[in-house]
Amino acid sequence: MSPPSLIDHHPNLTDAAPVALSYELFPPRSPAAAESLWNTIRELETTDPDYVAVTYGASGSNRDTALELVHRLVQETTLRPLAHLTCVGNTPQELAEIIGELLDTGVRGILALRGDQPKDGAQPAAGSLAYAQDLIDLIRRVEQRRSALLCAGKIAVGVAAYPTKHPESPSEEHDIEVLLAKQRSGADFAITQVFFHSEQYADLVTRARRAGVTIPIIPGVMPLTSLRRVIRLAELAGVEPAPELLERLAAADNDAERLRIGVRATVDLANAALEAGAPGIHLYTFNEHQSALEVLDKLALPRHSRSASRRSAIARRQLAS
Numbered sequence: 001m002s003p004p005s006l007i008d009h010h011p012n013l014t015d016a017a018p019v020a021l022s023y024e025l026f027p028p029r030s031p032a033a034a035e036s037l038w039n040t041i042r043e044l045e046t047t048d049p050d051y052v053a054v055t056y057g058a059s060g061s062n063r064d065t066a067l068e069l070v071h072r073l074v075q076e077t078t079l080r081p082l083a084h085l086t087c088v089g090n091t092p093q094e095l096a097e098i099i100g101e102l103l104d105t106g107v108r109g110i111l112a113l114r115g116d117q118p119k120d121g122a123q124p125a126a127g128s129l130a131y132a133q134d135l136i137d138l139i140r141r142v143e144q145r146r147s148a149l150l151c152a153g154k155i156a157v158g159v160a161a162y163p164t165k166h167p168e169s170p171s172e173e174h175d176i177e178v179l180l181a182k183q184r185s186g187a188d189f190a191i192t193q194v195f196f197h198s199e200q201y202a203d204l205v206t207r208a209r210r211a212g213v214t215i216p217i218i219p220g221v222m223p224l225t226s227l228r229r230v231i232r233l234a235e236l237a238g239v240e241p242a243p244e245l246l247e248r249l250a251a252a253d254n255d256a257e258r259l260r261i262g263v264r265a266t267v268d269l270a271n272a273a274l275e276a277g278a279p280g281i282h283l284y285t286f287n288e289h290q291s292a293l294e295v296l297d298k299l300a301l302p303r304h305s306r307s308a309s310r311r312s313a314i315a316r317r318q319l320a321s
């Protein structure tokens with residue numbers, strides 16, 4: 001028997017792994033929305049998340065505002081952006097250029113997505129990338145060409161995972177095969193679509209692990225405080241909201257009551273995912289911080305403590321803004 005390795009006894013390896021915290025933001029659609037978003041960004045920054053995801057319109061329509069937001073996050077905050085990119089609405093050449101631009105800006109995390117197909121049934125241009133898997137391949141090719149500039153580093157590539165069947169997919173088994181294929185193409189981690197039933201995350205992880213998926217699968221949870229938003233998102237994502245939550249939100253008399261109900265339901269979902277071994281919590285914020293911060297407050301995540309220099313960098317940024 002070999003002697004126990006010193007490495008195995010290092011506190012960084014023997015303690016429970018810290019849980020990652022991330023938020024999702026979308027690019028603002030007006031100057032007023034931008035002002036409110038930056039207020040939210042400053043509030044979220046105080047919680048020192050591990051990264052902040054910035055969505056990308058599947059039509060490529062918000063390409064400029066998305067890239068500008070990512071750029072400003074790098075330049076003006078202590079936050080690390082995870083830039084979403086979609087195959088739909090972009091040629092491979094455009095995507096390769098955007099990936100290069102992101103790397104030049106200092107971005108080291110990309111969420112590779114296919115994007116939703118246009119509702120008008122328009123067919124993708126000849127030569128377009130068909131699946132998220134193709135975008136991962138492209139990101140890895142751009143990365144390889146620039147490996148010297150990246151100090152031989154690596155881009156962290158994330159992908160989408162689905163606790164309930166993707167609307168276009170023939171089965172949940174097929175979704176797992178796709179996730180495995182994305183892992184084989186070089187995905188480093190996955191973030192889940194929203195889900196409303198506590199057992200769905202654990203079930204996804206069990207099925208994925210059984211099939212050979214080893215990458216971290218991070219549950220995406222949305223603060224369930226708005227009836228209208230829950231219904232809209234459920235429709236968009238093709239997921240069934242919990243009827244009892246809808247009833248309770250509909251019966252609530254005022255915003256404070258809806259906030260209380262929604263935060264409790266979200267905390268319960270997130271806690272169920274953490275009990276199932278979730279390596280992080282990804283909060284869909286809808287560019288609002290109040291409910292996200294309340295969820296975070298009640299979750300009491302076991303997070304790692306950042307260095308004093310990082311904490312003072314946040315304080316300096318806040319004094320300056």
Ligand code: FAD
Binds near residue numbers: 086111160
């Ligand atoms: P894929 O993994 O390519 O899958 C798309 C469909 O094709 C699925 O039905 C899959 O089963 C099937 N498929 C995949 N590969 C193959 C294959 N090799 N052979 C046969 N079938 C295959 N959308 C946006 O527009 N912008 C965003 O910023 C955005 N952010 C998101 C963030 C998260 C965390 C999630 C979960 C979703 C996000 N979406 C976003 C939505 C996403 O673009 C849609 O769900 C889209 O319909 C599928 O994207 P995907 O990356 O999962 O695609």
